[in-house]
Amino acid sequence: MAASNPAAISPVWAKYQACISKPFVPRCLELESILANSSQKDLSSLLPYILENIFGCGPEPGWPLDTLSKSHGVEFDVVTKFLGPEGPLLNFVYKLQLDTYLTYEFPFASLPGPTRHMIEDGSLPMFYVNKLQYQGYSKPVLTLGAFEFYMFHFCHMLVCPSWQSKQLNWNNMADVVYPFLLDKYLHYFLPLNKKSLPKFPLSPASVRSSMMQSPTSTKHSPGSGTQTRSRSRLGLLKANLLSPQKSHIQSPSAEKLEAEIWWSETFVQIVAEFWLHQNTHDVERGITTHSLESFMPSNNHVRLVRLLLKHLHYFVNSVEPEIVASPYSTAETAPLDEFKRSLLPMLLQKKIYCYLRHGFERWPLDSSFRLMLETWLTFIQPWRYKDPENISQQHKETERVDDVWFPFIRDNFLFYSAMFEEFVQRAKRMHLTSLQHAYIIFRVAKVFSLPGFPQMLREVERLMYNSGYRQHQDLGGSCIAPDLTAILRVQISDLERPDFQYINLFGRQTDAEMQHLLRQIHAAKSALEATVQEPEKKSEKSGFAAFFDMSSYFEDNSKAYGDMSVVEVKKVINHLEQTVTHFCQLFGMKPNEQAMFIPQSPGDTSRISGQRSMIGNMSLGDQTSLMNTSMASLPSTPDHKMTSHGPELTEAGRFQLMNGLKKFDLTYQGDPDLQPIRSFENKTLVRVLHKLSDCLNKMFHTEMERLCSRPDLIGKMSQVYLSAPISPSKVPSSPIQREVFEQLTRPRISLRFLGSYQTLIYLIIVYFALKYLAGFGPIGYLMFLVLCTIVYGLFRALTLNKLKDIKSN
Structure with a gap:
C-alpha cells in the first residue's frame, strides 16, 4: 500500500x-x-x-x-x-x-x-x-x-x-x-x-x-473453486479469437x-x-x-x-x-484490429443488454424515456456510425441497410427481438395523443422499417429455427426449444434469465400484440382528427340563461387538444399515420387493415370475421372502401343496453371503452347549480345565489310543483321560470342514482345566471341606457325588468306549447 x-x-x-x-x-x-x-x-x-x-x-x-x-x-x-x-x-x-x-x-x-x-x-x-x-x-x-x-x-x-x-x-x-x-x-x-x-x-x-x-478462464473464489460457464460464442467469433494462444510467435513490435x-x-x-x-x-x-x-x-x-x-x-x-497474401497463408491480424473485432461480443454485449433491458422495464412512463430509446436505437444501428470525418455521407434513415450488417444483426438478435417486444408492451401503456409519446413510437417504427431491414430480420429469425418455421408454425412464447440453433441458444443463455420465454418476432403472438397497438393508434388518431375537423361544442343552455351567455368570450381558442395547439395536433396525427405505415411495412400488413378487425358487439363479430376472410382477394382501394362502410355502419358509442338507471356496458362495450376504440359523449349529468365555478362567474355571488335558491326551493317546493302541474297559461309560464334541470321523460345518458335523478326532475328556482359577469354587464348597460334616454330611476328600472320577465315568460309559454304540438304531430 x-x-x-x-x-x-x-x-x-x-x-x-x-x-x-x-x-x-x-x-x-x-x-x-x-x-x-x-x-x-x-x-x-x-x-x-x-x-x-x-x-x-x-x-x-x-x-x-x-x-x-x-x-x-x-x-x-x-x-x-x-x-x-x-x-x-x-x-x-x-x-x-x-x-x-x-x-x-x-x-x-x-x-x-x-x-x-x-x-x-x-x-x-x-x-x-x-x-x-x-x-x-x-x-x-x-x-x-x-x-x-x-x-x-x-x-x-x-x-x-x-x-x-x-x-x-x-x-x-x-x-x-x-x-x-x-x-x-x-x-x-x-x-x-x-x-x-x-x-x-x-x-x-x-x-x-x-x-x-484464454476465454476458458474460470471464475472462482479463494476457497470455493466453483467453475462457471465459458464466455465463448458458438459460431459468432472467429476461431483465432477463441484459441487460448496464438499459434505463431509474436514479434517484439506486436x-x-x-x-x-x-x-x-x-x-x-x-x-x-x-x-x-x-x-x-x-x-x-x-x-x-x-x-x-x-x-x-x-x-x-x-x-x-x-x-x-x-x-x-x-x-x-x-x-x-x-x-491474405495467398490461399496457403493465414492473415496476420494486428492486435488493435483483433481488439476492435472482439470488443462488443467479448466485453460489452451482456452489460449493454442488461443496461437497456433494465431501462425498458423500470424507466418512468413519461417523455424522458426518449433518452433510453435513442440509446437503444443507437446500438442497433451500427451502419450510421462508419466515418465520423464524413458526416454528409453517413447512412440516412431512408437508405437501404446493406447486407454486410447481417452478421451484426445475427450476433445481437435479442437486441432486436426481445427489446422490441419490451417496447411494444411499454407503447401500449403510452398516451398516444401526446406529442412526445407519438414521436417515440414513430422513431421505432421508422428505424425498423428501413429498406432491407425487415427482410434481414426475417432471414435471421428463419435461420434461428429449423424447417418448422418455414411451415409457419406458431413458435412464439416457447421456451428454449431444441429446434433453436446454437447461436440463439447461446445468446439466450448468456443474456437472459433462466426462465426467459422467447417470443417470435414475426409470430402470431407478436402479430396479435401489434394489432392491438395499431388499434390504439387508430383510436388516438381519430380522437385528434375530431378536434381539428369539428368546431368545439358550446355549452348548452336554454331558457332565460341562454340570453345572457357570455362563455364564448372566455374560451381559449389557441389550444386544440389539451395543451397542444392546432399545429402540434396535426404533427401528432402525422406521426401516428406514418407509424401505422411503417409497422405495416415491417409486419407485411395492409394499410387500414387494423381498423377493420376491431371487436364490436357479438352480433358484429361474425360479420367482421367474414370480412377478414375476404381481405386477401381485395385490392387496396376495395379494402379501404369496405373499412369505411363497415365502420360507418357501426355506432360511435360503446356497445351498451339502456336501463332505468341509464346505459349499462356489455362485455364488448367494456373492451371498446378500455382500449379507447369508442367512447361516450361526455356531458355533465349532475345538478347544474353544483357545477364548478367558471372563470366568467363571480365566486362570492354564485355561492350567495345558490344558498338563496336552495332556501326558496326548500320553502316553496310544494307550491312550485302545484303551479307547474296546472294545465292553464299560469302553469305553462311557471314551467318556463321553474323548469327542472332534467325532463322527467328523458332517459339519462350515463348511470345515475334514482334519488338524484328524481330530484333533478323537480321544478326549482335557479338564480345562478345572475352571478355571470356577462349578465351583470348587460344589466348595467341597460340601466345606464334607460337612465340617460328615458330618465328611469332604480324603481322604474326594476319594474322594467319585471315587465320584461313577464313578457318573456308569456312568449315562451305560447311558443313552447306550439313546439310540443308540432313534435307530437
Whole structure:
C-alpha cells in the first residue's frame, strides 16, 4: 500500500494544502507545478488525496465538473487541460503505472451493487482477478494500479448519489467539463486510426490483455473453486479469437502494441463496469440471498452511455480488412484490429443488454424515456456510425441497410427481438395523443422499417429455427426449444434469465400484440382528427340563461387538444399515420387493415370475421372502401343496453371503452347549480345565489310543483321560470342514482345566471341606457325588468306549447 502518513512528506503536503483552498485557475497551476517539481516517491502517496479532492469519492464534494462550463471562460480551459488525457495529472499517472508494486485502495462500498454481491457471495469476476486482497473475515480490499485508480474515480463520479440527486440536464455536452473530458478520453484511448494510438509508457513486465488470454478462464473464489460457464460464442467469433494462444510467435513490435492495447481495454472495462453494470438482468444466476437495489440512471448518465455507444461503433467500424497474401497463408491480424473485432461480443454485449433491458422495464412512463430509446436505437444501428470525418455521407434513415450488417444483426438478435417486444408492451401503456409519446413510437417504427431491414430480420429469425418455421408454425412464447440453433441458444443463455420465454418476432403472438397497438393508434388518431375537423361544442343552455351567455368570450381558442395547439395536433396525427405505415411495412400488413378487425358487439363479430376472410382477394382501394362502410355502419358509442338507471356496458362495450376504440359523449349529468365555478362567474355571488335558491326551493317546493302541474297559461309560464334541470321523460345518458335523478326532475328556482359577469354587464348597460334616454330611476328600472320577465315568460309559454304540438304531430 502506498498510503503513507502525510507528515512524512510535509514539504509537498504543505504545498498541496495551501493550493487546494484557492480558486480553480491558480489551484490547477500550482498542482501542475507540484507534479513537475516534486519527486515521484513523494507524489505517489499524494495521489489518493488529489483524486479525492477532484472527484469527491469520500467526505469531500469534489470539483463541480458537472456544472463548470465554457461560460466560465478561463476556468473551463484550465481544468480541462489539467485533467485531459495528455494533461499533467494523467501524465504523472502513466509514470506511476510503471511501478507494478505501487497500488492504491479503492473503497469497496463504491463498487457497483451486482459486483459487490458477487464478491461477497464467493464469485470472482475476471476483471478483479489479482485486484482483491482478503484480510481475515472482513470485507475484501480492492487494490488498483495508478491508472485504474484514476479511472475508477472518474467513472464513479457520474453514478455517485450526490450527482444522481442533482437531476441536471446537459443540453450541450460539449460545453460541460465532465462530458467534454469523456469525449477526449474516448478519442485518446480508443482511436479510430491505428496510427494515432498514443505512445504509452511500457511496463517492464509484459502486460497482457485479459481479452487476449484464454476465454476458458474460470471464475472462482479463494476457497470455493466453483467453475462457471465459458464466455465463448458458438459460431459468432472467429476461431483465432477463441484459441487460448496464438499459434505463431509474436514479434517484439506486436507484443509492444499488445501492451499498449492494455490501456484501451482497461479504460473500456472500467467505464462499462460503473456505467453499464449498476443493475443485472439475471441476478448473475446465483445471487438470491440479497435483494439487489434498483439503480435508475439519470438523464445525463443515459446521454453519456449513448455517446459511448456511438464512439464504440465508430471504433469497431474502423477495423481494417484482413489481407491474405495467398490461399496457403493465414492473415496476420494486428492486435488493435483483433481488439476492435472482439470488443462488443467479448466485453460489452451482456452489460449493454442488461443496461437497456433494465431501462425498458423500470424507466418512468413519461417523455424522458426518449433518452433510453435513442440509446437503444443507437446500438442497433451500427451502419450510421462508419466515418465520423464524413458526416454528409453517413447512412440516412431512408437508405437501404446493406447486407454486410447481417452478421451484426445475427450476433445481437435479442437486441432486436426481445427489446422490441419490451417496447411494444411499454407503447401500449403510452398516451398516444401526446406529442412526445407519438414521436417515440414513430422513431421505432421508422428505424425498423428501413429498406432491407425487415427482410434481414426475417432471414435471421428463419435461420434461428429449423424447417418448422418455414411451415409457419406458431413458435412464439416457447421456451428454449431444441429446434433453436446454437447461436440463439447461446445468446439466450448468456443474456437472459433462466426462465426467459422467447417470443417470435414475426409470430402470431407478436402479430396479435401489434394489432392491438395499431388499434390504439387508430383510436388516438381519430380522437385528434375530431378536434381539428369539428368546431368545439358550446355549452348548452336554454331558457332565460341562454340570453345572457357570455362563455364564448372566455374560451381559449389557441389550444386544440389539451395543451397542444392546432399545429402540434396535426404533427401528432402525422406521426401516428406514418407509424401505422411503417409497422405495416415491417409486419407485411395492409394499410387500414387494423381498423377493420376491431371487436364490436357479438352480433358484429361474425360479420367482421367474414370480412377478414375476404381481405386477401381485395385490392387496396376495395379494402379501404369496405373499412369505411363497415365502420360507418357501426355506432360511435360503446356497445351498451339502456336501463332505468341509464346505459349499462356489455362485455364488448367494456373492451371498446378500455382500449379507447369508442367512447361516450361526455356531458355533465349532475345538478347544474353544483357545477364548478367558471372563470366568467363571480365566486362570492354564485355561492350567495345558490344558498338563496336552495332556501326558496326548500320553502316553496310544494307550491312550485302545484303551479307547474296546472294545465292553464299560469302553469305553462311557471314551467318556463321553474323548469327542472332534467325532463322527467328523458332517459339519462350515463348511470345515475334514482334519488338524484328524481330530484333533478323537480321544478326549482335557479338564480345562478345572475352571478355571470356577462349578465351583470348587460344589466348595467341597460340601466345606464334607460337612465340617460328615458330618465328611469332604480324603481322604474326594476319594474322594467319585471315587465320584461313577464313578457318573456308569456312568449315562451305560447311558443313552447306550439313546439310540443308540432313534435307530437
